[in-house]
Amino acid sequence: MDYPIWLALEDFVPVLLGIAGFALLSRTAPPPARTAGFIGAMLIGLGGLSKCAWKLTVASGGGNPRLLEEALFPLMAAGATILVWALAVAVRRGKRVHVWPFGLTFAVVAVASVVTRSLHPMFILATFGVTAVSVLGAILAARHRQWWAVSLFILGLVLVTSLVPLRGSAQHETVAYQWLEQSLNTSAQLALLIAAWLTFRAVLSAPAPPRKVGEPV
Numbered sequence: 001m002d003y004p005i006w007l008a009l010e011d012f013v014p015v016l017l018g019i020a021g022f023a024l025l026s027r028t029a030p031p032p033a034r035t036a037g038f039i040g041a042m043l044i045g046l047g048g049l050s051k052c053a054w055k056l057t058v059a060s061g062g063g064n065p066r067l068l069e070e071a072l073f074p075l076m077a078a079g080a081t082i083l084v085w086a087l088a089v090a091v092r093r094g095k096r097v098h099v100w101p102f103g104l105t106f107a108v109v110a111v112a113s114v115v116t117r118s119l120h121p122m123f124i125l126a127t128f129g130v131t132a133v134s135v136l137g138a139i140l141a142a143r144h145r146q147w148w149a150v151s152l153f154i155l156g157l158v159l160v161t162s163l164v165p166l167r168g169s170a171q172h173e174t175v176a177y178q179w180l181e182q183s184l185n186t187s188a189q190l191a192l193l194i195a196a197w198l199t200f201r202a203v204l205s206a207p208a209p210p211r212k213v214g215e216p217v
Helices: 005-010 012-026 031-059 066-070 072-091 100-116 120-143 147-161 163-167 175-205
Strands: none
Touching: 005 012, 005 031, 005 175, 012 031, 012 072, 012 120, 012 175, 031 066, 031 072, 066 072, 072 100, 072 120, 100 120, 120 147, 120 175, 147 163, 147 175, 163 175
């Protein structure tokens, strides 16, 4: 397929929307986990930008830097793992959430990728990770009665899931199908961003829980 440069440029749009949405969600975590969550969000975004840079390079006739394409899933998997941990802390209202199960999961998947010489294990972890981010975001939104946000988190997941049969279609390599897929992905990331903003705003404006008697100020 002759990949148009405008299609490659449009691919940056959903990535940037996703970065903003994930960054906002990381801000819902309490301070100890907030920084880690933000780093996770940036790693997810870096993976997406790397893939976009590969598409743009190919579309502009600059060669085929496979490393840029192959960085997508490892970076997404690492970032999603960190962000899911941070959001788990947020869902548990700051209570301790052990980080080692998350780190161990990523380590096992990384070893599996090396042993099998395939990025498929990373793809699976990245997919489950970003799905878990939306699920945890929806839980936070529901806790603050942000039902529009819950609906948008669900809508984003539905739109992303709809890409699976499209990518398996015999017409997947056509330019028209690529535009359709990127339009759905852009809509999904826009829904994520709006949902994340509504959730972040609700968490930010929520009253602090009352301190227990004898708790230090």
